[in-house]
Amino acid sequence: MKKITRFLVRKIPRPLLIRFSSVFSILVRPFYAGNNVECPICGHHFRKFLPYGNDGAINRLCPSCLSLERHRLIWLYLRDHSDFFTKNYKVLHFAPEQPFIKRFRKMKNLDYTTADLVSPIADLHIDIMNIPIEDNSYDIVFCNHVLEHVENDITAMKEVYRVLKPEGWAIMQVPINYTYNKTHEDLSITDPKERERVFGQYDHVRWHGLDYPERLKKAGFKVEEFDIKKYISPELVEVYRLDKREILYISRKM
Ligand SMILES: [Zn+2]
Incomplete structure (x- = not known):
């Protein structure tokens, strides 16, 4: 079963996995019954989470809502x-993540709009580097794992800043290469294989480094660093299976 699951998670494209997530979840859940890990988003307990990623790293993906470490941290x-x-x-939500969409849509207190350059399920099909929305329009913008794909991440950040209302805030997480002090980008690299080698994924155009919060500040934001380890026990970090290195950057328009 372990091999089958790993095979499915690695070989089935994520959009398909998402589309058939309820069937997938029903098939897989009995094999993962247990109480070692808990997903704070869907509230389910499991023996462990599913493997995920190119290297098939174990214990990452929630079999029920398909959340990963970063989604659980944001939640x-x-x-x-x-x-x-x-x-x-x-709220304006770019590239909305599967574990969040339905839950955010149901929330009565939110006026919730999704956006994506291509995804057919998004409300707006717009380019984050040139957002066709008036200044000071939104209280909150989410834009996770997008800025490593776009031609100019600072331009995109400035656009998010512009459409936020004064005192509005954004969460714009990116994959961070913790061995890089400075962000490494090179738009001249266009070959998917070369991008995967240099930036970690075939459609990434940069690796953000430890200077990521400085880039957010460059776009005008006041950045707060939220480290979950200050608020919950190491045991709970393990139960939720969070990435101990991940800091959440809350970017505020002051
Ligand atoms: Zn879950």
Whole structure:
């Protein structure tokens, strides 16, 4: 079963996995019954999470809602450290993540709009580097794992800043290469194989480094660093299977 699951998770394209997630989840869940890990998003417990990624790294993907470490971290921040679930907010969500879409859509306190350059399920088909929306329009913008794909990430950040209302905030997580002090980008690399070798994925155009928050500041944001390890026990970090290195950057328009 282990081999079959790993094979399925690695070989089936994620959009297909998402599309058939309920069937997939029903098939897989009995083999993962247990109480070692818990997904704070869907609330289910498992013996462990599913493997995920090119290297088939174990214990990452929630068999029920398909959340990964980064989704669980964002959820915990929103749930326990913000008023996202209670206050009325106008929200713009770029490249909306599967574990969040249905849940955010159902929330009565949100005026919620999704956006994507290509995805047919998004409400708006727009380019984040040139957002056709007036200044000061949204309270919150989410834009996770997008800025490593776009031609100019600072331009995109500035656009997010522009459409946010004063005192609005954004979460714009990216994969970070913790061995790089400075972001490495090279738009002249266009070959998918070469991009995968240099930037870690066939459609990435940069590896953000430890200077990532500085780039957000360059775009005008005041950046707060949220480290979940300051608020929950190491045991709970393991139960939720979070990435201990990941810092959540809350970017505020002041
Ligand atoms: Zn889940």
